[in-house]
Amino acid sequence: MNDDNVINQNGMTGGDEDDHDPAKILVQQTFDLALKKTLSTATPGPFVQGDVVSFDIKIYNQGTIDATNINITDYVPVGLTLSNPGVTWTVVSSGTTTLVSPIASLASGDSMIRTITFTINSSFQGSSIRNWSEISSATNAIGLADVDSNPDGTNFNQSGETNDLLDDDVINQNGMTGGDEDDHDLAEIAVVKYLI
Amino acid sequence: MILLVLMVFKHKGVQRYSSISGSQINGYRLVANNGVNTFGKAAGLGDLELLCNPAPIEIGNRVWFDSDKDGIQDPNESAIAGVTVQLIKDGNVIATAVTNSSGNYYFSNAAGTSTSSARYNITQLTEGMTYIVRIPNSSGTSQQTSLTDLILTQVDADNGVINTLADIRDSDGMNAGVNAEDTITTNLAGQNNHNIDFGFTNADFFDLALKKTLSSSTPGPFNAGDQVSFDIKIYNQGTIDATNVNVTDYVPTGLTLVNPGVIWTAVSGGNTSLVSPIASIAAGDSVVQTITFTINSNFQDTAIINWSEISAASNALGQPDVDSDQMEPTSTNLERQMI
Structure with missing residues (x-):
């Protein structure tokens, strides 16, 4: 590109071939993954101790760049066994x-x-279980960082990773600016006790 | 004694006397008394007529830059100094001059002290003879440096008959091989000819250039899926009008031509060229052709470089481009490797 827009050199003697010229444009690209965790339709509940429960972890590529090598960390809570x-x-x-x-x-x-898929521990004594997942790593061909979340394998370490249900299933907020960390989501199930 | 005197008078001649003192300076004996009796002085020698040498002849005189190429010396047109001019008689160079700062050169048979531009004492320059005034190597590979990149202008633009008044201000040289020559015949003694002039002008050359810039209609920033237009400006930097100028655009990965077949059309190798080449670009003019692409929606990189090149052009003189090779095969983009 050193001879971009040069029109007064002599291509016959080592200068720019001045009948030949480039133009360069920059193309904006964004890398943006999000995660939503929901109860799988295969295990609709209701749940009791000892039941099997499955969660669907859906990964969205909301950016313009293809993602590669996406890994997910599931934070297995008390009461569930993989x-x-x-x-x-x-x-x-x-x-x-x-x-x-x-x-x-x-x-x-x-x-x-x-x-x-988990098994609810037969000795589980609580009435509900919240299970969190997060995108822990991902790459792309041009090395961009995710525009609105910080993938890692540590739960609740970022301001957008709150332990409440307010941002459940939200995938369109920006964890960088106070919104939901949208690569991090939960699903909650109720566990009923045997009354027999 | 009387006889002796009569014999002496049989010598005939003339004596020169000083017009100041009246004294005798010298004398020339024209008829000697060699023992043969001749008529006496009055009847034998007759009248005397006085003559001097023929008046000198001088020819020349100007080499100039004919900037407007009209073959006429105009007031604003400059001289060309340092041009070697030869005078040739019967195939032999009999004198050589170099034009001075006024573009003048002179050949003369008068007695005098020669300078580099004015040569005197040329005894072979005489009246009524044919000569060639030659500027050697006015063209060709050994062209005189003072004439670099110049060519002879048109000859006899004033319809000048040689040696007439109409011949005064036009150019008389014609190409003879690598030389410029004018063949002349000298007039009578004393009649100078300063009408032997040589006009030179810039050689015509063919020179196109191309500059590609982002079109102001699509300033960006760009996202995948956007349209982007580039302005391809073709400059005619030469002195010859260009015709049938075609442009090849080397469509890079990530761009797809919009409306193919309308202005631009696909050719081999993933390239495109103009459906209708630019019919004419006058010398000094420029023309813009715009090409529009869509950035592929799945484009995965952050920059796109798009090259264009003049792929064909012609001109009435059939000259190649002086500083670029527009005839490069359209299927390759050799210079791309040079960035």
Whole structure:
């Protein structure tokens, strides 16, 4: 591009070939993933101790750049035990599981669901369970950062990651400016006690 | 004694006397008394007529820059100094001059002290003879440096008959191989000819250039899916009108031509060129052709560089572009590797 817009050099003697010229434009690109966690229709409940419960974790690519190598961290709460660990999900530390194989690619505008299945502990004594997930890592071809969230594997470490239901299923807020951290979401189930 | 005197008178001649003192300066004996009796002085020698040498002849005289190419010396047109001019008789160079700061050169048979631009004592320059006044290497690979990039202007633009008044201000040189020549015949002694002039002017050249910029109609910023237009400005930087100018646009990854087949059309190699080449661009003029693309909706990078090049052009003189090769094959974009 050193000879962009040059029209007075001699291409025959080592100068710019002045009948040949480029123009360059910059194209804005954004990298933006979001996560929504809902109860899977396969396990609609109601739930009692010992039941199996599945959650659908839906990853949205809301940006213009294709995403690669997306991993998800599920923060396993008290009362749930991962089913079939090591198959789709694997335990990385107490209370934390991640995908065995990160999502290889998610094109701009697309979405994808990963389902996680637990067993409600037979000794669970509470009446409800909240289960959080978060996008813990993702890449793209041009190295952009997510515009409105900070992917990591630590729960509640950012201002947009609140432990309440106000931002449940919200995927269009900006965690950078006080809104919901939209790569982080929960689902809640009620657990009823046997009355028999 | 008387006889002796008569014999002496049989010498015939003339004596020169001083017009100041009246004294004798010298004398020339024209008829000697060699023993043969001749008529006496009055009848034998007759009248005397006085003569001097023929008046000198001088020819010349100007080499100038004919900026408006009309073949006429105009008041604002400058001289060309340092041009070597030869005088040739019967194929032999008999004198050589170099034009001075006024573009003048002179050849003369008068006695005098020569300078580089005015040559005297040329005894072979005489009346009524044919000569060639030549500017050697006025063109060609050994062109005189004072004439670099110049060519002879048109000859005899004043319809001048050689040696007439109408010949005074026009150019008389014609190309003879790599030289410029004018063949002349000298007039009578004393009649100078300063009408042997040589006009030179800029050689015509063909030179196109291209500049590509983002069109003001699409200033950006750009997102995938947007339209972007580029202005491709073609300059005719030469002295010859250009015809049939075509442009090749090297469509890069991420851009798709809008309305193909209308102004631009796809050619080989993913490139596009004008459906109708630009019919004519006059010398000194420029023309803008705009090309519009859509940025592919799935474009995954942050910058796009789009090159264009003049792929074809012609002109009435059939000259190639002086400083670029517009005939580069359209299927390749060789200079792209140079960025």
